[in-house]
Amino acid sequence: MDEFDDKEIGRLLRLKKFEQPPPGYFENFLHEFHRRQRDELLRQPLWKIAVERAQDFMLRLNVARLASYPFAAAAVLVCAAVLSLRMYQTPQAPSVAQIQSAVPVQSDWNLASEVPGVMVTQPRPAFNANLSTHRKTAPPRYVLDSMPVSYESTLRF
Amino acid sequence: MVRWLTLLFFAFALSARGQEQSSDSISREVKQLFDRCARSVVKIHGRDEHSDLSGTGFFIDPTGTIYTAYSVGGEATNFSVEFGGKKFPARQMVADLRSGIAMLKIDSASPALPIGKSEQLTVAAPVVMIGYPLDLPETPNFGMIAGFDRKYLDRYLTTTHLRANLATQRGEAGAPLLNMKGEVVGIVVSSLENSSSCYALPIEAAEKIRSDFVRFGEVRHGWIGGHLAEAVEEINGSRAEMTEVLENTPAANFGLQAGDILLRVGRKEIHQPDDIIDASFFLTAGDIVPITVMRGGQKLTFNVRAQFHPAAQHLPMLASPGNQALMLDLTKAPDNTP
Numbered sequence: 305m306d307e308f309d310d311k312e313i314g315r316l317l318r319l320k321k322f323e324q325p326p327p328g329y330f331e332n333f334l335h336e337f338h339r340r341q342r343d344e345l346l347r348q349p350l351w352k353i354a355v356e357r358a359q360d361f362m363l364r365l366n367v368a369r370l371a372s373y374p375f376a377a378a379a380v381l382v383c384a385a386v387l388s389l390r391m392y393q394t395p396q397a398p399s400v401a402q403i404q405s406a407v408p409v410q411s412d413w414n415l416a417s418e419v420p421g422v423m424v425t426q427p428r429p430a431f432n433a434n435l436s437t438h439r440k441t442a443p444p445r446y447v448l449d450s451m452p453v454s455y456e457s458t459l460r461f
Numbered sequence: 462m463v464r465w466l467t468l469l470f471f472a473f474a475l476s477a478r479g480q481e482q483s484s485d486s487i488s489r490e491v492k493q494l495f496d497r498c499a500r501s502v503v504k505i506h507g508r509d510e511h512s513d514l515s516g517t518g519f520f521i522d523p524t525g526t527i528y529t530a531y532s533v534g535g536e537a538t539n540f541s542v543e544f545g546g547k548k549f550p551a552r553q554m555v556a557d558l559r560s561g562i563a564m565l566k567i568d569s570a571s572p573a574l575p576i577g578k579s580e581q582l583t584v585a586a587p588v589v590m591i592g593y594p595l596d597l598p599e600t601p602n603f604g605m606i607a608g609f610d611r612k613y614l615d616r617y618l619t620t621t622h623l624r625a626n627l628a629t630q631r632g633e634a635g636a637p638l639l640n641m642k643g644e645v646v647g648i649v650v651s652s653l654e655n656s657s658s659c660y661a662l663p664i665e666a667a668e669k670i671r672s673d674f675v676r677f678g679e680v681r682h683g684w685i686g687g688h689l690a691e692a693v694e695e696i697n698g699s700r701a702e703m704t705e706v707l708e709n710t711p712a713a714n715f716g717l718q719a720g721d722i723l724l725r726v727g728r729k730e731i732h733q734p735d736d737i738i739d740a741s742f743f744l745t746a747g748d749i750v751p752i753t754v755m756r757g758g759q760k761l762t763f764n765v766r767a768q769f770h771p772a773a774q775h776l777p778m779l780a781s782p783g784n785q786a787l788m789l790d791l792t793k794a795p796d797n798t799p
Contacts, residue, residue, distance in 0.1 A: 442513075443513075444515040448632065449652070450653075451613065452618055454650075455616040458688065461741035
């Protein structure tokens, strides 16, 4: 400190008057403030933050008020209901079931009949949307029809 | 008495030993066949509008051409084929709903299964299937031919199908049905009611599709334009009577008439109305087919040029690059196909 006398300090203060913040300082001020706040917060270990938040929550909830007999009984009942529901819930069937190819029989077709504009002659059986899923993680549909896809409606040639 | 008992004991022992040897022999034969053929059987992956799918297929030539079932390779895209521990991208060449098969191709040399003759099979002939059930590795399955069916659950099949007593599982559609020489005699296209047996398209029918594709670049199911029913009495060994000749069809244009008794269509002899199923399947649009009939006590032969089958005229038989439907250009049909 000895190297700065009053005169020197006065000069520095005068210079300070002319100091300008870097461009964008005021625009980014709020963002920068929040960033620094987060950094400060994260210096603590996560478990400590979690404990603090839990404490805050419990204080707001006023746990002491809930410690009465009716509240405890209600909580036990709710827990029991949830657990029993989970235990007796049957697992969902896998999504790889067999494709049913129940193609309807066209018994009255002849050459005089109107030909539909769509580009199929024998309607492909519609997929059951429940049998498949679009999720990438799902297993593939292992294919084997339950009857041949081809058929003739009458003895014509 | 003791002598008889001793003889009886030896007879039982020999019989048991014989049975054991027989089952050993079958097991050995199936194992050898499996070891020889399994490398030509592939697992096919694809994706259709609903989900990823997985089935079986097999190589039929050394250039990577694969036969599979329509339900595997017919309506999906983004095909890949697992073979020799590697995964290859595959493209669709043919998807034919009428026969129930599809053809894919990978750009790689491949082993291939020899083509056999399903016509030589008889009921109770032993057959082996090699497929990929679920997410399991290639699996052999041994059974026998249970029948040759033209009709199932009140529906006529497009051609005679082989019914085999083989318990099938999901993922095995498109698997090869092999005779005990290791030759392909059919392609598994579906299971039956309780999956304890399956239907296979005879390999000759699949080869007809491949032949059309090689000749014309598309599948050409043929059509004559007549309806058949069982005649009251048998004439010249046939009960197949033409009950109706449809207007503006080859049958009408080339002179066939209602009341004619069909004796032969192409190379197929006709004895019953059902016989027309196979004769009809093997017709090729544009080809001339000789049809022999009995009319008024006279045997007549007509050379009839088959048209496109109505079930095929608006059907995307040929796969386009994006598996989109392509209209078949009827004007391209040559006057005389070989």
